[in-house]
Amino acid sequence: MGTTLSEFILLVNLPATSKTQQRLQIQLLSEPCDLRRDYLWARSAPSLMRAAATSFDSLLAQSAPLTLLTGASSRRRLGLYYEDLVATLLNDTLAPEPVHRNLQCVHDGITAGEFDFLYSSAGQWFHLETAVKFYLCCGNGSALSDFVGPGRRDRLDIKWQRLQQHQLVLAHHPAGKAALDRLGIEFPQPKLLMPGYLFYRAGQNMIDSRLHCDISPEHLRGWWLPIGELERLQSSPEQRYAVLPKLCWLPPARRDETETLNWQGLYAYLLQQPEPTLVAQLSRLTLEDSRCWGETGRGFVVPDDWDQRPSAT
Numbered sequence: 001m002g003t004t005l006s007e008f009i010l011l012v013n014l015p016a017t018s019k020t021q022q023r024l025q026i027q028l029l030s031e032p033c034d035l036r037r038d039y040l041w042a043r044s045a046p047s048l049m050r051a052a053a054t055s056f057d058s059l060l061a062q063s064a065p066l067t068l069l070t071g072a073s074s075r076r077r078l079g080l081y082y083e084d085l086v087a088t089l090l091n092d093t094l095a096p097e098p099v100h101r102n103l104q105c106v107h108d109g110i111t112a113g114e115f116d117f118l119y120s121s122a123g124q125w126f127h128l129e130t131a132v133k134f135y136l137c138c139g140n141g142s143a144l145s146d147f148v149g150p151g152r153r154d155r156l157d158i159k160w161q162r163l164q165q166h167q168l169v170l171a172h173h174p175a176g177k178a179a180l181d182r183l184g185i186e187f188p189q190p191k192l193l194m195p196g197y198l199f200y201r202a203g204q205n206m207i208d209s210r211l212h213c214d215i216s217p218e219h220l221r222g223w224w225l226p227i228g229e230l231e232r233l234q235s236s237p238e239q240r241y242a243v244l245p246k247l248c249w250l251p252p253a254r255r256d257e258t259e260t261l262n263w264q265g266l267y268a269y270l271l272q273q274p275e276p277t278l279v280a281q282l283s284r285l286t287l288e289d290s291r292c293w294g295e296t297g298r299g300f301v302v303p304d305d306w307d308q309r310p311s312a313t
Helices: 005-011 019-029 034-044 078-094 156-167 174-183 227-232 263-270
Strands: 099-107 110-121 124-130 133-137 189-193 196-201 220-226 239-243 277-287 290-302
Touching: 019 034, 019 220, 019 290, 034 078, 078 099, 078 110, 078 124, 099 174, 110 156, 110 174, 133 156, 196 290, 220 227, 227 263, 227 290, 239 263, 239 290, 263 277
Parallel strands: 124 189, 133 196, 196 220, 220 290
Antiparallel strands: 099 110, 110 124, 239 277, 277 290
């Protein structure tokens, strides 16, 4: 028997899951097309940070349409793929108004940076920066430095500082001003899109009131655990798993049974992985009269020594 939509609402009511995440999961898993699910996620996913736009839809006066989207991305980096999704949404929503993308800012032969997007809406120019990020919490979350990228080469406090002090103020740099002058743009309002997931140590009771004040309470959440504690994951016929390649990290996973693993198959696969692996927990769902295995939780399984490895400084 499959889980119905009303039962699914109860199924995803996990301690580390916000109400926003529950609603978004239900909406996205009802969409069978993988590409459309990516666009819906890019349009609706909440921000990790309070100071960023709450979602893409909050940027514009009208909601972005979802046209007939086909084809696979040639991108191999998730950040660029997410930027492509945002570019399509901006172009479809604002056409025929121009959307300038990846505008290089050069001064005295030195590249100072680039504007991710410049666009006009309701008579106002905007400078939009985008970042989609995934961090594992290695403390109680009260410091932004507690949040470390899966490869330990990135940290939330470092990324946030660069966004605030460099990328979002590029319009005030001589190279940024020169690039804007060439387009006849004055005083664009800076905006930031920064969705993603924060992952918390499985088995720890995270208290939202302890989280750093810059983190949005509506951010998407998951868990992480070392492979030596994989038995924490449920092992039953009602629970299956999918390993998510990086370009599939955005929306919740929806899989046919042939694309899933049982606990033993997952464990055997993870034993061969030297780096952190993103895993979706799946339950059998019945959505829009269609049966599938849908994501009810996700997390990183890391090597047992992962949190002892050097990280970004």
